[in-house]
Amino acid sequence: MSDRFELFLTCPKGLEGLLIEEAVGLGLEEAREHTSAVRGMATMETAYRLCLWSRLANRVLLVLKRFPMKDAEDLYHGVLDIEWQDHMLNDGTLAVEFSGHGSGIDNTHFGALKVKDAIVDKLRTPQGDRPSIDKLNPDLRIHLRLDRGEAILSLDLSGHSLHQRGYRLQQGAAPLKENLAAAILIRAGWPRIAADGGALADPMCGVGTFLVEAAMIAADMAPNLRREQWGFTAWLGHVPALWKKLHEEATERAAAGLAKPPLWIRGYEADPRLIQPGRNNVERAGLSEWIKIYQGEVATFEPRPDQNQKGLVICNPPYGERLGDEASLLYLYQNLGERLRQACLNWEAAVFTGAPDLGKRMGIRSHKQYSFWNGALPCKLLLIKVTPDQFVTGERRTPEQRQIEREQAESDAPSNIEAPGKYEKYNKNGNPIKPAPVVIEQPRLSEGGQMFANRLQKNLKALGKWVKREGIDCYRVYDADMPEYSMAIDLYHDWVHVQEYAAPKSIDPEKASARMFDALAAIPQALNIDKNRVVVKRRERQSGTKQYERQSAQGKFNEVNEGGVKLLVNLTDYLDTGLFLDHRPMRMRIQKEAAGKRFLNLYCYTATASVHAAKGGARSTTSVDLSKTYLDWARRNLSLNGFSDKNRLEQGDVMAWLDACRDEYDLIFIDPPTFSNSKRMEGIFDVQRDQVQLIDLAMARLAPGGVLYFSNNFRKFQLEENLTERYAVEEITAQTIDPDFARNGKIHRAWKITAR
Template identity: 80%
Template sequence: MSDRYEIFLTCPKSLEGLLLDEAGSLGLEDAREQTAAVRGFADLETAYRLCLWSRLANRVLLVLKRFPTQDAESLYQGVREVDWADHLEPDGSLAVEFSGLGSGIDNTHFGALKVKDAIVDALRTAEGLRPSVEKLDPDLRVHLRLERGEAILSLDLSGHSLHQRGYRLQQGAAPLKENLAAAILIRAGWPKLAAEGGALADPMCGVGTFLVEAGMIAADMAPNLKREKWGFSNWLGHVPALWSRLHEEAEARARIGLARTPAWIRGYEADPRLIQPGRNNIERAGLSAWIKLYQGELATFEPRPDQNQKGLVVCNPPYGERLGDEASLLYLYQHLGERLRQACLGWQAAVFTGAPELGKRMGLRSHKQYAFWNGALPCKLLLFKVQLEQFVTGERRERDAGEREAPGEEQGGQGREPKPAVAQAARLTEGGQMFANRLQKNLRQLGKWARREGVSCYRLYDADMPEYALAVDLYGDWVHVQEYAPPRSIDPEKAQARWLDALAAIPQTLGVDPARVAIKRRERQSGTRQYERQGAQGQFLEVREGGVKLLVNLTDYLDTGLFLDHRPMRLRIQREAAGKRFLNLFCYTATATVHAAKGGARATTSVDLSKTYLDWARRNLALNGFSDKQRLEQGDVMAWLAEDRGEYDLIFIDPPTFSNSKRLDDVFDVQRDHVRLLDLAMARLAPGGVLYFSNNFRKFQLDEGISTRYAVAEISAETLDPDFARNPRIHRAWRLSAV
């Protein structure tokens, strides 16, 4: 079979250069690139080899004829002149694919129809036999492309696109095509690493496409070895003996490859729904002995190869609808960079993303970048060498690379010792100095406790002196000040003067830049005004608590997103969450959920009516490397509970005193409605489970009937840290379980 054919290999845009190299290595001669294709010349054996071994091509097209065409009639005649009896039986089936416009063809459907008519008319017999059209599984798939007045008529030897290897019957929400995944691995240097015995890990593997493609490369498996149906299977020009020899050679290479010591290839996926489909894909590919897939969050990702070998971390983080809003993605990429620095020193990393600006926030410098297209979406492949000298902090990435944070230094100044008061105290009024003295006293006492306990955010002052009715909270190197509305018995002018005295004293006493003092007026009130938006600066500050990172906003809302008084409750939940199903009702920004996930909760569900706070919750989870495995549900808690049929081992409820959102059918009143709320929630509590209930309504009384139905213990005193010891009425809390 020495006939030489013109061959077109089609591929996704941006893979042309890689495909050119691959096709040349497989025997394609005189090859050159075109847009989304490579053109060259080969005999039938090479064409078969390209079908079997190309990891990058979509289709292998064997050109039957090129001819000029001016109109539909010349197109018809040019196609009909081919001796179709050499290619298809009269009663066979065909499908026609048509691309390009011109020469009087302004509709691809019309062009395909003319090509089909020409083939059918050429094969029609006197007895009335004629080929039929079969789009899904034809005996022959014909392709015609119009290109600058010339028709290129080809047979599609591949049949279905070559990226459809046959192993991936189940896929995730945003899958990469197999040939694009292979191209990414090739660009990342995996073939060389695999040959040297390197390892590969994917921390967000979905259903395992990178893993399988990497395994086939390492094991020298032809990517289309398991395909049973080809475009040439029923082509009359097919030479079965030639194909069988090539296929047997590929099977022999795969047997030899799989008999070698398996490459260490591991995938980790947070979503439990994708684990079994991923393992099924790996099994169908014949690589179960080489590839292992585990359920795991990015927060716990740490590749541990058997022989301590280094290798490649490859992943395709979400960059669109799969995770949520842009802020969540930002923190996910930051956390990915952190995990690479902490767990993958000496490895290489390849991050494929449609949001390269997020890649810049990983805190690593890419030494190479490649442009790709994922369908119609422009993407970048960022390559990293995870080495100490490559690190760039997210805040300083545009500044001198020589600047480094001190070892162990954490953003937010955990347990910091504020600067001493500056020599401006003489400017304070007598009242202002009195207020400053109280701040200094509190700072000496609480500062020691905060440093000892590793607390970076705490309440320093809460209307300790009635005439100075404000709350002062420290958030790392920021100060958050809330003024309570003075009683009507206080002269407004005196109240205003004291307020100004306090504002003058705070920066001096705490040694902070006044620009880092966030000021709000807060009235003691009911309803939902505490959740109303106050500004639109959109500035989020990252703080730390109990080993997790949380986002606060000191400017845009009356509350910051972190209820400081619930710190002991959140840490209790973290300690008790291991292996449990956690439910957080009225979850706000889901800080308790983050703690539960950090503590090893098997699953978490968080419910709130506000989309704004659920988006914030999503950011908090992503910041810590936790994914959509942690369910966030928008809805009225009472209605949601009435419909839910889940079972939970640990439940936390911290409702507002009142809620009169327009989306509620009725006003929520914690005193009036807590009995029904607790009954609904206890119905969802698993045997042996625990429910924690708290609220900050100062006149609240727990209904006596609750204690007759459940085991109830008030734990309010246990849920207050020293910074709220002066205000024990800040909230009350109970522990409930089944009797």
């Protein structure tokens, strides 16, 4: 065989430029870039070195042959022409991978089958021995790439992809591949920072991929030093003595690197479930002395080991798969930016994100951006110098002020941290000059954000007297008042619940996203609420019970007060919170009218109306709903107020339950869904279609002199005329709309129905 070989190094899209630099440094000659690959010439020693040391490649492919190919027969004979006995034993195992199409081959499985047939036919013995297929751990992994009529047949020296270093047996929900993490570190300047003794912190470290890759770079560890199985291990062209020499050299370099004083490398992770898996990964990589992982939120992480230490903060925050998800992450990015400004002055930072618009909301400018791909998702790497002149604050500074800030930033002692005895500047009397502290301000709102903040403050002021007079703890402060900011904002004591309405298709998604971010940036400032207490959801156009489906599983309940009762709300887990704020006047009416009465609450949801009825002195309450989850919630609401006796909770389809019921009630409340097709009920409920049957069944249960209140929020609902002919019907919608919903008079409609 030749002393020099053609190699193809594959890599994730976007890493080609970095890979060619790395490969040339490791000995690749005549290197050229291709899409997701680098091609060049190399000796076997260089090929081994690339396998061992490449931090960026996926695979190292040694080209065995190139040949023109017009059809499947050309493919078969071109592969058959190879002296396969020089590469594997007759009874060995192989796996074939095929990529590309054309020349009569449009199915990669068919292409791989033809390659396999040629190899097997070449090696078949008269005794019947022949290679077999092993897709997991074959002796030889063959790759054929079809490119514009040329077949490129290669031997995969890597075996499993080189990004699989072997230390990460446990991973989080959305892990970065190890070679992509290494590429981000290299682009962020970590090799330079590490050589200068710098530190590294990852405030959202997950299971520690950035940390391990960074420590291996700093300690001069070959990324695949610990790999035991290679694509060349059983290859007959393998040169064990050469490989042993290179592996021993890498082992000695790693030992020397790990013998040095370890750099300060720390990870912080909010999810307690990821702490031990991360630590296990670090231990498997042999880097427990270099890396420590702690549990902590982004807003509290402290990267500075001492006041003079500098380094790199690197992280891969969540991106969000939809606009609504991205919006809910705004505060996470703001917290990250705030923490960088407060605790990481004069450090460098690298934020890898698939949502660069969120990166722009951190309140600090990036001086460089690089494009990457995380799988099929285009991403940006934002590089940041954490210095005051890069801060985006509420104060506009003159060039002279910026120069003063730069001088402060150059001091060894961070200007917003006390550092006695370490000031570099002295006055004429020889006394140290203490730098002026840097004030960390709120990021400046955009023009649109400021306009939105003004509207919120105006609404808050307008509702203030009413809220105070009525003792209201939770209410709506904004409901799409300005069409371009289409959302509802509710205050729940000291929490804010934001529901973003899906923008019409005619609206540019980028503009809708920018406006949403402007509004979310304004909310904490305008309402004087901690941004960590703002919950964001997106309300799509929907039907049936979709709004009741679980969105999350945090299980966190907050206690709020309304009309003298305590109620539990869940702001995170469902689209609705457990308390329909627009029905507040109806609940208060029920409380005032319930004394001594038997109260029936149909489609009771979390039974808030039943709690009010019990508070008002109802003789008994009965609450009916199909959902066990919400009946359990209802039980907690009743128990929270000491109402356990004489308060029945019934699980069932309301229509069927009413049909079977023979009890009488003096006060009935019905707030049905617009549409329901639950698997636990027979048929489909449609409020417009089924209203007559529903009201007739309920009126049959109404005691003489009793009152039925009927309400729903279907905007197009029309009450059937024949109901008004048989019952005394009074629309009371206007009486059931409080000031916080006055702008949205169609939030619901309500009627009082009695027997004639």
